[in-house]
Amino acid sequence: MKWLTSRYVFPLAVVTLIISLCLQCAWIRQLYVAQKKSVATALESIVSDASRRVIYQSIAKGHEKSIRFQQFFLSPEWLALRQAFDELKVDNLRSQFHYGITNDSSVVEMKMSFLNDPKKKNSHHSSIAITDGKSQQEVSQQDQRDLKVMDSLVNHRLDLLGFHIDRSYALYDYSDGKLVKGKTVSNAKSAFLSGKYTYNLKFQNRYQLVVPTITWLIIYQMKYYLISSFMMLVLTAVAFYLLIRLMKNQQLYAQAKMSFTSNMTHELQTPISTIAVALESISKYHLIDEPGKLENYINISRHELQRLQAMIEKVLKQEQMDIGKTKLQFSLIDIQSLLKQVMLSMDIQVREKNMQLILVPVNEPYFIKGDAMHIANVCYNLIDNALKYSPAQSRIEVSCSIADHELTISFKDNGPGIKEIYHQQVFERFFRIFNQDNIHNVKGSGLGLHYVKQVVTLHGGRVALQSKIGKGSNFMIILPLYEEN
Numbered sequence: 205m206k207w208l209t210s211r212y213v214f215p216l217a218v219v220t221l222i223i224s225l226c227l228q229c230a231w232i233r234q235l236y237v238a239q240k241k242s243v244a245t246a247l248e249s250i251v252s253d254a255s256r257r258v259i260y261q262s263i264a265k266g267h268e269k270s271i272r273f274q275q276f277f278l279s280p281e282w283l284a285l286r287q288a289f290d291e292l293k294v295d296n297l298r299s300q301f302h303y304g305i306t307n308d309s310s311v312v313e314m315k316m317s318f319l320n321d322p323k324k325k326n327s328h329h330s331s332i333a334i335t336d337g338k339s340q341q342e343v344s345q346q347d348q349r350d351l352k353v354m355d356s357l358v359n360h361r362l363d364l365l366g367f368h369i370d371r372s373y374a375l376y377d378y379s380d381g382k383l384v385k386g387k388t389v390s391n392a393k394s395a396f397l398s399g400k401y402t403y404n405l406k407f408q409n410r411y412q413l414v415v416p417t418i419t420w421l422i423i424y425q426m427k428y429y430l431i432s433s434f435m436m437l438v439l440t441a442v443a444f445y446l447l448i449r450l451m452k453n454q455q456l457y458a459q460a461k462m463s464f465t466s467n468m469t470h471e472l473q474t475p476i477s478t479i480a481v482a483l484e485s486i487s488k489y490h491l492i493d494e495p496g497k498l499e500n501y502i503n504i505s506r507h508e509l510q511r512l513q514a515m516i517e518k519v520l521k522q523e524q525m526d527i528g529k530t531k532l533q534f535s536l537i538d539i540q541s542l543l544k545q546v547m548l549s550m551d552i553q554v555r556e557k558n559m560q561l562i563l564v565p566v567n568e569p570y571f572i573k574g575d576a577m578h579i580a581n582v583c584y585n586l587i588d589n590a591l592k593y594s595p596a597q598s599r600i601e602v603s604c605s606i607a608d609h610e611l612t613i614s615f616k617d618n619g620p621g622i623k624e625i626y627h628q629q630v631f632e633r634f635f636r637i638f639n640q641d642n643i644h645n646v647k648g649s650g651l652g653l654h655y656v657k658q659v660v661t662l663h664g665g666r667v668a669l670q671s672k673i674g675k676g677s678n679f680m681i682i683l684p685l686y687e688e689n
């Protein structure tokens with residue numbers, strides 16, 4: 205699996221995301237088409253059902269209790285038959301419809317006649333309006349009432365869909381099919397036009413439902429699919445992002461660990477070689493006879509041994525802190541005097557680099573509860589970094605301030621600064637910045653800031669860093685202030 209290194213993981217994740225996005229789009233498109241059909245079917249059945257019911261109501265007076273009557277006039281077959289009769293408008297077809305309902309029986313007659321020879325003219329498609337002896341005005345009034353019932357029934361059923369859609373209706377003359385009321389829609393792609401339905405047996409007009417757009421209704425019906433597919437995409441993207449970040453972190457950690465090992469090996473090798481050379485020189489040049497030179501060599505060896513011991517201790521201390529074995533010895537600390545002591549112990553390094561290390565004075569002492577040895581080490585590490593990474597003759601300023609029952613100690617230098625992307629990582633174990641100018645040559649194990657963060661966290665505090673490349677760094681440790689009640 206070596207070829208599957210992180211170099212390929214990012215493009216692979218992006219390609220996978222794009223493919224799944226495309227698949228989701230294709231799936232949603234298919235679903236949209238299917239849903240459009242089912243919405244159209246549902247709307248059509250609302251209108252046809254309303255037509256069936258309104259026709260039944262218009263003739264049912266006095267026959268409500270007749271089961272046969274209901275069976276016939278409410279059956280879907282009757283609806284289909286009547287709709288077919290209404291739709292059948294072949295050239296030269298003469299059709300006649302008649303119904304008679306008495307107390308005992310109901311008669312429905314549908315009669316169609318046409319001449320076989322197309323050259324001969326018959327009268328046009330026509331139906332006989334059934335007036336039941338009523339005047340034309342009475343028939344029109346009845347027709348208006350039936351139309352209102354039809355429209356309100358359709359609207360009621362549409363409201364039950366749970367989503368408001370704009371709608372209107374169009375009326376067509378039964379005989380010649382011309383539009384007599386309302387309007388149809390010109391942009392018909394997302395529009396819905398139902399079939400034309402009669403709403404009584406008077407054959408005056410036919411009703412058509414007009415919905416200018418059904419797109420939002422379809423989207424409403426698809427809401428759960430859309431939400432789940434969106435969630436799936438987001439979750440996949442988040443999972444990929446976390447995985448890539450984890451891999452990157454692990455890679456960085458592995459790199460840092462490797463450089464720590466080589467760094468440490470080098471650091472340990474130097475004192476060992478120096479001591480070996482010193483011992484060899486003592487025996488080779490019989491320095492026992494030259495006490496002055498002998499003492500010099502012994503001092504060099506002792507100094508190197510101390511350095512070796514300090515390095516081993518540092519790694520061991522870090523190890524103990526990592527596994528949580530370190531026990532803190534809490535006492536009251538006057539932070540100003542602790543800082544002065546630490547700064548005094550670093551005087552030689554400061555002078556060597558010709559730097560200025562300044563403690564900004566404060567009027568009153570600030571106290572914290574903490575482990576004096578570890579807090580001193582924290583300050584030492586931060587000043588040591590400022591000294592190590594800033595060029596000669598720089599100025600390092602240490603200052604204290606209090607706010608909201610917290611004490612902030614800041615270590616400000618005007619060194620190279622740290623890129624914002626490394627602000628979190630510098631506190632990670634073994635992490636060192638390699639690609640920054642003039643830091644390449646500075647030795648270190650990458651443990652200092654990790655130790656700082658751990659100690660400060662164990663004291664209930666936190667660390668902060670303000671830094672920009674070329675503008676110096678300001679490392680801050682924020683600790684709970686000790687206050688007498």
Ligand SMILES: Nc1ncnc2c1ncn2[C@@H]1O[C@H](COP(=O)(O)OP(=O)(O)OP(=O)(O)O)[C@@H](O)[C@H]1O
Nearest residue numbers: 589590593630636637648649650651652653654677
């Ligand atoms: N004041 C600073 N200015 C610029 N870069 C800094 C500063 N302090 C720390 N850094 C960067 O942060 C990295 C981590 O610092 P840290 O103190 O943890 O390790 P180190 O100094 O390399 O080694 P150690 O402190 O263990 O001897 C350093 O390698 C350096 O790149």
Ligand SMILES: [Mg+2]
Nearest residue numbers: 589648652653
């Ligand atoms: Mg350091």
